[in-house]
Amino acid sequence: MNTDEFDHKEEFRDRIGSVTEKGARNWIYALKPHGKYYNYRTILVVFYLLLFFGLPFIKVNGMPFVMLNVLDGKFILFSKIFWPQDFHIFAIAMIAFIIFIALFTVIYGRLFCGWVCPQTVFMEFVFRPIEWLIEGNPASQKLLNNGPWSGSKIFKKSLKHFIYLLISFIVANTFLAYIIGMDSLVKIIKEPLSAHLSLFLGLIFFTLTFYGVFAYIREIVCTTICPYGRLQGVMYDKDTMLVAYDYVRGEQRGKFKKNEQRTLGDCIDCHQCVHVCPTGIDIRNGTQLDCVGCTACIDACDFMMEKVGLPKGLIRYASENGIAEGKKMTFTPRIKAYTAVLVGLLVILAVLIATRKEIDTQIARTGGQLYQELPNDRMSNLYNAKIINKTNQEIPVELKVENLKADIQLVGKPTILLPKEKVLTETFFIILHKNDVKSRTTKLKIGVYRNGEKIQTINTNFLGPFM
Ligand code: SF4
Numbered sequence: 001m002n003t004d005e006f007d008h009k010e011e012f013r014d015r016i017g018s019v020t021e022k023g024a025r026n027w028i029y030a031l032k033p034h035g036k037y038y039n040y041r042t043i044l045v046v047f048y049l050l051l052f053f054g055l056p057f058i059k060v061n062g063m064p065f066v067m068l069n070v071l072d073g074k075f076i077l078f079s080k081i082f083w084p085q086d087f088h089i090f091a092i093a094m095i096a097f098i099i100f101i102a103l104f105t106v107i108y109g110r111l112f113c114g115w116v117c118p119q120t121v122f123m124e125f126v127f128r129p130i131e132w133l134i135e136g137n138p139a140s141q142k143l144l145n146n147g148p149w150s151g152s153k154i155f156k157k158s159l160k161h162f163i164y165l166l167i168s169f170i171v172a173n174t175f176l177a178y179i180i181g182m183d184s185l186v187k188i189i190k191e192p193l194s195a196h197l198s199l200f201l202g203l204i205f206f207t208l209t210f211y212g213v214f215a216y217i218r219e220i221v222c223t224t225i226c227p228y229g230r231l232q233g234v235m236y237d238k239d240t241m242l243v244a245y246d247y248v249r250g251e252q253r254g255k256f257k258k259n260e261q262r263t264l265g266d267c268i269d270c271h272q273c274v275h276v277c278p279t280g281i282d283i284r285n286g287t288q289l290d291c292v293g294c295t296a297c298i299d300a301c302d303f304m305m306e307k308v309g310l311p312k313g314l315i316r317y318a319s320e321n322g323i324a325e326g327k328k329m330t331f332t333p334r335i336k337a338y339t340a341v342l343v344g345l346l347v348i349l350a351v352l353i354a355t356r357k358e359i360d361t362q363i364a365r366t367g368g369q370l371y372q373e374l375p376n377d378r379m380s381n382l383y384n385a386k387i388i389n390k391t392n393q394e395i396p397v398e399l400k401v402e403n404l405k406a407d408i409q410l411v412g413k414p415t416i417l418l419p420k421e422k423v424l425t426e427t428f429f430i431i432l433h434k435n436d437v438k439s440r441t442t443k444l445k446i447g448v449y450r451n452g453e454k455i456q457t458i459n460t461n462f463l464g465p466f467m
């Protein structure tokens with residue numbers, strides 16, 4: 001190979017597919033894929049979109065199924081309210097999530113990006129199909145873009161961008177519904193705009209952001225902006241499963257000639273894998289960070305292989321070792337270690353969620369107060385209780401001293417009624433007979449009851465005289 005040929009072959013190392021030699025944007029005109037993987041992905045995307053747009057409407061016992069109100073610090077998952085007091089659960093969930101991503105990437109590479117990442121799903125299954133529908137195939141799109149501003153071009157471009165803006169607006173509203181809940185969103189829509197101007201401006205901002213991403217930025221999100229995409233390189237090893245070109249079988253590539261005894265490799269150099277690639281790369285150059293694992297090139301190559309009567313799978317899911325040495329995917333010690341940590345974290349998370357209290361009570365003796373002597377050989381201490389109701393129902397609560405005969409006297413009210421989704425502060429006296437106070441501090445166990453059922457036991461002290 002002479003130097004020129006070598007430079008040309010290695011050109012892909014100089015820049016990403018969406019940048020020209022002069023540093024300008026190289027607009028990617030991807031061909032619509034057809035094939036087994038595209039069909040599977042389409043089925044998955046239908047479920048995905050139904051879930052994404054449908055979840056904010058789902059309620060269980062009057063509670064949204066999911067609500068992530070970062071503005072008020074109120075989070076609802078599986079119709080359970082998580083409060084700032086449950087932050088430890090979120091912290092563990094976040095750690096488990098990060099480890100899961102790392103583990104998943106070590107084993108399956110960019111499977112997430114190609115199959116379930118919202119950027120890929122919306123770009124390849126919502127926005128790009130609209131473009132194919134209005135502007136035609138890549139060749140027609142190129143002609144339209146390079147041609148003069150005729151009536152037809154103005155119509156097609158206006159229609160496409162109007163639909164893009166509309167979808168972006170719907171997506172922005174859906175995200176808002178995840179944050180403030182569908183009920184609040186509907187209420188806001190019915191009220192005058194002037195009452196929610198800042199929210200409306202936020203909505204416009206996110207609409208324009210989504211529109212900008214899907215209409216113009218597109219694959220640059222995956223190839224340049226996304227931090228997960230940038231981190232892939234440090235997580236891959238030679239056993240990581242990737243969309244890979246079988247160079248052992250494919251090289252030396254060369255055009256297919258009918259009725260000719262083929263002496264070259266199986267790659268017929270048809271470039272179909274490049275034409276369908278949404279990031280504009282040639283997978284035959286090897287594993288590249290720009291590859292989002294969308295499988296479009298697998299479908300394209302399988303189609304060509306079938307056409308020329310060669311076995312499918314020249315581009316397929318495989319690891320570097322799998323292709324170089326014909327080895328199967330193995331569980332490396334790194335994968336086993338990640339799996340062990342992940343399983344441990346998931347168990348802790350499940351236990352924390354399962355044992356999470358719907359009512360959480362903290363009781364402490366009121367600071368700076370000593371005991372009080374009462375008639376009939378009795379004495380009292382003053383206490384403060386902070387009771388959190390994490391449900392969306394009013395709940396009557398009763399406090400009882402469990403280990404001694406004692407009275408509890410609430411200050412200013414006969415009973416405790418917890419308002420829904422609120423933190424209640426109560427003050428009360430515990431009254432003991434002097435015979436039960438045998439030392440400076442007497443240990444007390446206070447039971448918290450909901451509808452006669454004990455839900456929590458709190459340990460505290462009763463302060464008596466020095467003895
Ligand atoms: S190389 Fe193949 S899998 Fe990777 S982004 Fe391009 S078409 Fe998708």
Ligand code: SF4
Nearest residue numbers: 267268270271273301
């Ligand atoms: S689609 Fe398959 S045969 Fe055609 S260039 Fe790509 S790898 Fe070679």
